[in-house]
Amino acid sequence: MRYTLRQLQVFIAIAHSQNLTRAADQLAMSQSAASSALKDFEHQFGVQLFDRAGKRLQLNEQGRLLRPKAEALLAQAQDFEQALLRHAEAGPLNVGATLSIGNYLAVGMMAQYMTAHPDATVRLDVANTRQIADKVLNYELDIGLIEGELNHPDLDIIPWRRDELALFCHPHDNLAQRQQQQGFLTDADLRSARWILREAGSGTRQAFDRALHGLLPELHVTLELQHTEAIKRAVEAGLGIGCLSLITLGDAFKRGSLIRLTAPQRDFSRQLYLIIHKQKYRSAGINAWIEMCRPDA
Structure with missing residues (x-):
């Protein structure tokens, strides 16, 4: 050789x-x-x-x-x-996850993976959808867990699980009172709101823009922030209303520091995906992670 x-x-x-x-x-x-x-x-x-x-x-x-x-x-x-070396059949794995997944789902997944493969190590990189995709394309990550929709000829994009965005506000926000009176928010209510949103390039922002198609030019976006917790804190401070994955809001809803708003005329459901470079060698670790993510696993 x-x-x-x-x-x-x-x-x-x-x-x-x-x-x-x-x-x-x-x-x-x-x-x-x-x-x-x-x-x-x-x-x-x-x-x-x-x-x-x-x-x-x-x-x-x-x-x-x-x-x-x-x-x-x-x-x-x-x-x-x-x-x-007779280590675990699944070796070291570099996983990338978007912010909502990385902060609320990925750690539990890592624990599950490492319990099944005690000798394996997992490194987690958290960023937005665009950044995770770039790192998978550049072979810096073995696999990505993303919220946004992609279409790239060099990526295998595998549907993983369903998710839903939720609108939310401070309990004393005017829109909370409006919802209590009407039972839901109308498009006119959404136009009147001050919005605190994720940045462009994030999967959450992509899903939000799709859900509110037709209204986007009329929305008043007060703040764009990169971190889920920062958005929640800003909404708790009464600076506006937000829209994030439901998986990130459960504790705040239970505490009552935030309340959920509904707009049934808008579709806030979305698909989460696994992404892998098409020419990436599917190691035992990658295959084990994919198998773990199957709905019936």
Whole structure:
């Protein structure tokens, strides 16, 4: 064999970081050793895998074509190592989750996974839908749990579970009184509200925009925040009304610090998804996680 796993590791690390120094640090190598490994790798096959621009190394077309195969080979080698060491059949796993999932569902899922596979480790990365998708596409994450809808040719997008957004406000908000009188909120009520919403690019905002189609240009958005808890605190302070996943609001509804509003003319249901790069090697860990997420599991 004319290449080594170490050369593949260097190639992949540089593809991730686009910088030789950072790649060497990730692999606990000297910069000169990493540079030599890359040069030897390219020289052995007469190829150039990166375009050089100062200290930045950007994958060229040849590098982009070969990267998925290198990623798969390394993943298989790690899986094989786990088998040789007689560790759990499911090895280390890098999972990404959007904020609502990451803060309210993912920790329980990690506990379930690690109970079934005691020798396995799981790393959790929490961000919005767009960021999680980018990291799965860049092979930084093995699997993503997302709230937003995607359509990308390089991703397997697997329906996972249903979810529902909920409108909510402070108990003394005018709209709480309006709902008590009418039994629900009308579109005119929604137009009159001051809204505190998640940022663009989040799955929650995407579902909200879909639910309120036709009204969006007329809505008064007071604040856009990246964190679920910040939105809940702002609504509790009486700054406006919010719309978040129902799974994030249960405790606040029980305490009575927030109350749920209803607008039955609007559809706030949505689908949650698992995403995996199509060319990602499906290790035992990935397959075990997918199996755990099946509705009948």
